[in-house]
Amino acid sequence: GEHGLPGVRLVAGAQVVETDDYGRYSVWSLTPFEATDLAVDPASLRDPRWLPAFDRAAAAVSPNGFRRIDLPLLEGVEVEGRVRTRDAGAHHPTGAVPLRLLSESGGADHAARTFHDGEFYLLAVAPGRYRVEVEPRWLAARGLRVAGEGGVEVPAGAERVQVTVDLVAVGPAR
Numbered sequence: 015g016e017h018g019l020p021g022v023r024l025v026a027g028a029q030v031v032e033t034d035d036y037g038r039y040s041v042w043s044l045t046p047f048e049a050t051d052l053a054v055d056p057a058s059l060r061d062p063r064w065l066p067a068f069d070r071a072a073a074a075v076s077p078n079g080f081r082r083i084d085l086p087l088l089e090g091v092e093v094e095g096r097v098r099t100r101d102a103g104a105h106h107p108t109g110a111v112p113l114r115l116l117s118e119s120g121g122a123d124h125a126a127r128t129f130h131d132g133e134f135y136l137l138a139v140a141p142g143r144y145r146v147e148v149e150p151r152w153l154a155a156r157g158l159r160v161a162g163e164g165g166v167e168v169p170a171g172a173e174r175v176q177v178t179v180d181l182v183a184v185g186p187a188r
Contacts, residue, residue, distance in 0.1 A: 016086075023058035024085065026050055032058075046077040054085050063090045063138045069122075090138030091168050095177030097128045097148070100161065107132030108181060112149040115166065117142055141170035146179055159184050 018037015023030055026041040027050040033039045044050050049072040056065060067086040075081050097113065098105040109130040116123050119142050126134040146164035153159055161180040168175050 019060070019087070021058065021060070023055035025053045025055060030055075044075055046079070047074055049074045052083060052085060054087070059087070061089075063092070064088070065090045065138045065140060088140055089171070090140055091170075091172045092174045093124075093136040093139045093166070093168065093177060094174060095134055095179065096132045097134070097179045097181065098132055099158065099181045101183065105180070111179075111181075112152055113179065114147050114149075115139065115144040116147055117144055119143065139168050139175075141168050141172075143167055146177065148179065148181070153181070157184050158182065 018033060020033055020035045020037060022033045022037070024033070024039055024041075027044065029041055029043075031039045031041055041050070041052075052071045052073060053069065054066040059065075064087045067088050071083060071085060073081055073083045093115065097108045097111045099108045100106075109128050109132055111128040111132070111134075112125070113128070113134065114123055114125045115136065117140075121140055121142055124136045124139055124144075126136055128134045144166045146160070146166055148160055158181045161182045164179060166175065166177050
């Protein structure tokens with residue numbers, strides 16, 4: 015019951031095709047019985063928050079056959095946040111921090127680096143549960159660790175999700 019999107023480029027094997035006004039596409043001259051990889055070209059999507067539901071699909075057709083393959087899109091969510099270093103109750107914005115949102119379901123991971131004011135921004139994050147991870151070598155070199163668990167829920171249909179990551183000094187070894 016969803017509407018097709020016009021003007022979306024698809025890569026089908028070695029061919030590139032574009033959807034028509036109704037979101038339909040056709041690919042011809044495929045090798046029978048061999049799976050052909052199909053992928054949406056994200057650069058052709060009108061809204062930068064849209065993303066393919068999966069990286070690639072594969073489909074095989076019989077000789078002189080026809081097969082319908084829908085390639086769904088998801089509406090991604092903007093994730094913005096800040097990284098702060100906490101000491102003696104004060105919070106200090108921390109810039110140039112390399113961090114990642116790691117999908118707990120095995121989906122796409124997202125990488126960012128904080129700006130000088132400690133803020134970061136990610137566009138088109140697929141809905142799901144993520145773990146926030148700061149580059150371990152970066153933390154070790156500064157004697158820091160992430161305070162708390164660092165889990166983030168990105169709900170479907172949300173416009174924006176806010177994340178705060180606090181870093182604290184690593185205590186003395188016992």
